[in-house]
Amino acid sequence: MKRRSxxxxxxxxxxxxxxxxxxxxxxxxxxxxxxxxxxxxLANHVWTEGIKAAIPEFEKSSGLKVELxxxxxxxxxxQYNVKLNAGSDEIDVMMYRPLxxxxxxxxxxxxxxxxxxxxxxxxxxxxxxxxxxxxxxxxDGKVVGVPIITEREVLYYRKDxxxxxxxxxxxxxxxxxxxxxxxxxxxxxxxxxxxxxxxSAAVTQFSSFLYSFGGDFTDSSGKSTVNSAAAKEAxxxxxxxxxxxxxANVSTDMSWPExxxxxxxxxxxFYTEAxxxxxxxxxxxxxxxxxxxxxxxxxxxxxxxxxxNIPSWGLAVNEASGNQDNGWKFIQWATSKERTLAAQKAGVxxxxxxxxxxxxxxxxxxxxxxxxxxxxxxxGVGHDRPEVVTVGKAREIVGEPIVASITGADASAAAxxxxxxxxxxxxxxxx
Amino acid sequence: xxxxxxxxxxAGRAPGAREKFSDWANRHRKWLFxxxxxxxxxxxxxxxxxxxxxxxxxxxxxxVRAATEFIGLENYLTVLSDVERFWPAxxxxxxxxxxxxxxxxxxxxxxxxxxWRPFRGEKWVRVAILLPLVATxxxxxxxxxxxxxxxxxxxxxxxxxxxxxxxxWLSGQDTALGTTxxxxxxxxTPMVVLILLAGLTSLSExxxxxxxMDGANAFQRFFFITLPLMMPTVIVAILLRGIDALKxxxxxxxxxxxxxxxxxxxxxxxxxxxGLSFDYNQYGLSSAVLILFFMIIxxxxxxxxxxxxxxxx
Numbered sequence: 001m002k003r004r005s006x007x008x009x010x011x012x013x014x015x016x017x018x019x020x021x022x023x024x025x026x027x028x029x030x031x032x033x034x035x036x037x038x039x040x041x042l043a044n045h046v047w048t049e050g051i052k053a054a055i056p057e058f059e060k061s062s063g064l065k066v067e068l069x070x071x072x073x074x075x076x077x078x079q080y081n082v083k084l085n086a087g088s089d090e091i092d093v094m095m096y097r098p099l100x101x102x103x104x105x106x107x108x109x110x111x112x113x114x115x116x117x118x119x120x121x122x123x124x125x126x127x128x129x130x131x132x133x134x135x136x137x138x139x140d141g142k143v144v145g146v147p148i149i150t151e152r153e154v155l156y157y158r159k160d161x162x163x164x165x166x167x168x169x170x171x172x173x174x175x176x177x178x179x180x181x182x183x184x185x186x187x188x189x190x191x192x193x194x195x196x197x198x199x200s201a202a203v204t205q206f207s208s209f210l211y212s213f214g215g216d217f218t219d220s221s222g223k224s225t226v227n228s229a230a231a232k233e234a235x236x237x238x239x240x241x242x243x244x245x246x247x248a249n250v251s252t253d254m255s256w257p258e259x260x261x262x263x264x265x266x267x268x269x270f271y272t273e274a275x276x277x278x279x280x281x282x283x284x285x286x287x288x289x290x291x292x293x294x295x296x297x298x299x300x301x302x303x304x305x306x307x308x309n310i311p312s313w314g315l316a317v318n319e320a321s322g323n324q325d326n327g328w329k330f331i332q333w334a335t336s337k338e339r340t341l342a343a344q345k346a347g348v349x350x351x352x353x354x355x356x357x358x359x360x361x362x363x364x365x366x367x368x369x370x371x372x373x374x375x376x377x378x379x380g381v382g383h384d385r386p387e388v389v390t391v392g393k394a395r396e397i398v399g400e401p402i403v404a405s406i407t408g409a410d411a412s413a414a415a416x417x418x419x420x421x422x423x424x425x426x427x428x429x430x431x
Numbered sequence: 432x433x434x435x436x437x438x439x440x441x442a443g444r445a446p447g448a449r450e451k452f453s454d455w456a457n458r459h460r461k462w463l464f465x466x467x468x469x470x471x472x473x474x475x476x477x478x479x480x481x482x483x484x485x486x487x488x489x490x491x492x493x494x495v496r497a498a499t500e501f502i503g504l505e506n507y508l509t510v511l512s513d514v515e516r517f518w519p520a521x522x523x524x525x526x527x528x529x530x531x532x533x534x535x536x537x538x539x540x541x542x543x544x545x546x547w548r549p550f551r552g553e554k555w556v557r558v559a560i561l562l563p564l565v566a567t568x569x570x571x572x573x574x575x576x577x578x579x580x581x582x583x584x585x586x587x588x589x590x591x592x593x594x595x596x597x598x599x600w601l602s603g604q605d606t607a608l609g610t611t612x613x614x615x616x617x618x619x620t621p622m623v624v625l626i627l628l629a630g631l632t633s634l635s636e637x638x639x640x641x642x643x644m645d646g647a648n649a650f651q652r653f654f655f656i657t658l659p660l661m662m663p664t665v666i667v668a669i670l671l672r673g674i675d676a677l678k679x680x681x682x683x684x685x686x687x688x689x690x691x692x693x694x695x696x697x698x699x700x701x702x703x704x705x706g707l708s709f710d711y712n713q714y715g716l717s718s719a720v721l722i723l724f725f726m727i728i729x730x731x732x733x734x735x736x737x738x739x740x741x742x743x744x
Binding site for chain 1: 582601602689
């Protein structure tokens with residue numbers, strides 16, 4: 001068994017990284033079959049920080065020992081690609097992105113079926129989970145993950161700049177553009193608007209604009225609609241805001257850390273981003289504008305205000321793990337009502353309805369943010385990227401027109417060619 | 432002299448299993464000692480290569496364990512006819528390697544010549560020059576990424592201080608590759624200096640002195656005496672650095688991420704293959720790219736080795 005898994009590793013590692021210098025870290029012991037050890041792999045996230053601090057509590061009550069591996073998002077993905085591909089039993093519980101990897105993992109059989117487990121414990125209460133997040137962690141009618149963090153796109157803005165310009169908080173896309181323009185013109189060093197610009201990274205934040213203009217990535221029959229009139233308008237609007245009122249020398253590689261840095265350095269008036277990242281803007285240690293930052297629901301487009309409302313992370317059990325029952329025990333504890341409340345208080349919007357209903361669940365949030373979240377949860381859309389198996393490739397395709405629009409190229413033509421490429425991609429996935 | 436005790440004990444007795452083994456081991460010792468190294472090469476080089484070759488002939492995607500079909504050379508045809516990603520990536524790989532090598536060898540030779548003759552403070556200068564070499568490429572990438580940030584980076588602030596407008600550096604579609612080449616040169620020139628300096632110090636002084644007596648100036652002595660004598664060393668430096676530069680990955684990934692940026696502006700073959708594997712999960716296609724890449728590396732190294740032989744004669 002051991003030798004076979006070594007060979008499998010060698011094979012997968014060979015297939016994945018010949019000629020590359022990317023290497024995984026060392027491996028732990030691999031023979032914990034329903035042992036007293038639960039091996040948990042988590043991403044670097046505020047949620048992880050909270051759970052990490054509470055682990056001794058779990059170890060004491062369950063008598064199990066937790067072996068924790070913590071990685072950055074990309075490293076985490078790569079690690080799963082290698083280990084799960086090889087059928088490794090070295091991971092029991094894994095934190096994953098249901099919308100990014102969920103379909104691929106479920107299709108490949110990496111995720112254990114948790115259906116009977118989630119429904120067997122009424123105290124833990126699976127029915128308490130919001131519908132959208134549950135849908136995202138369900139594959140072919142089977143529950144394969146438990147959502148832990150939910151996200152909606154909201155508008156971050158600078159109260160002081162708005163006040164100085166005598167402007168109201170924008171309620172529509174038109175007002176947002178006008179306000180961005182006014183502020184940029186009166187403060188040449190400050191951008192009116194900033195958001196993600198990287199081809200793939202921007203797709204999730206662009207999605208809310210797309211929905212608010214009345215578009216989507218695909219129609220109900222699964223055909224590409226990225227060149228619809230609404231989509232073209234959305235591409236032109238999002239890219240145009242950044243091109244015309246964005247930071248000087250804007251790069252087309254920005255993901256949230258870069259865009260957030262511009263906002264928190266006080267160099268932008270408006271910023272649209274996931275609400276779950278709000279602490280970066282309100283924490284004085286990280287943000288120069290902590291005192292003056294305000295939040296609002298995404299401004300309404302022609303189709304209304306339709307931000308995404310999604311579970312960005314979930315916990316799952318590795319199908320190949322011999323330690324599934326203990327893995328489930330960890331998940332049960334980490335996602336309990338108490339832990340979800342604690343996480344939410346620490347700034348991680350959770351997926352449990354009861355926690356949102358509890359006033360303690362929103363007590364630590366800035367009031368305007370809590371209101372924006374409540375509004376977004378009502379009319380939100382359950383996905384923020386194309387719902388396909390190979391999400392990475394799909395994002396690159398539908399992200400092309402965003403970049404074209406930012407750089408001032410013909411966004412409409414880019415949307416047309418993205419449509420052709422995207423339809424071809426969708427057809428290839430159906431095979 | 433008394434015979435060894437074991438010999439005395441064994442005298443007059445047929446050799447046992449141990450002696451037989453030790454005899455056998457003695458006769459085959461050159462294989463025996465090389466065996467661990469050969470096993471290492473087999474497991475870590477030949478097996479992965481063979482497996483990649485096999486994968487490149489299948490339609491493997493999604494999961495390596497999923498059922499695959501043997502599709503012959505189809506992946507290669509797909510890759511070789513891909514003018515959107517593959518051929519530009521080949522071009523970038525060769526551009527990156529070519530320019531970086533020329534800069535590194537020219538700069539390396541210049542610095543090595545300066546360091547050749549002893550001078551005061553030599554030790555400190557050498558340590559300072561070697562510093563970039565000891566940094567991890569990923570860390571180097573991160574560091575330069577911060578320095579070259581278009582809005583809050585040090586590079587543009589420095590330019591602003593002397594009145595030059597901000598440059599896009601890494602974020603520009605046309606400037607990104609050049610900027611990453613600069614980083615590679617910054618990090619790896621010291622290695623070339625080391626190799627060339629070793630070559631210089633082992634040169635015999637006589638031809639140089641003779642030329643000096645004949646009235647040759649420094650320029651002439653360098654181009655007609657030192658450089659020809661140094662050619663084998665220079666080619667070794669090019670070989671070592673060339674292989675590394677061809678397969679550069681860390682700096683590119685750390686600065687521009689997946690796909691080599693929004694326009695694939697620094698996407699070399701390595702970055703492309705990485706994206707195919709880890710982002711698109713197209714293992715068959717990615718393996719085909721890697722096999723072709725491997726052939727490019729072997730081919731260029733073979734050419735260089737031939738050249739070195741010619742020079743050494």
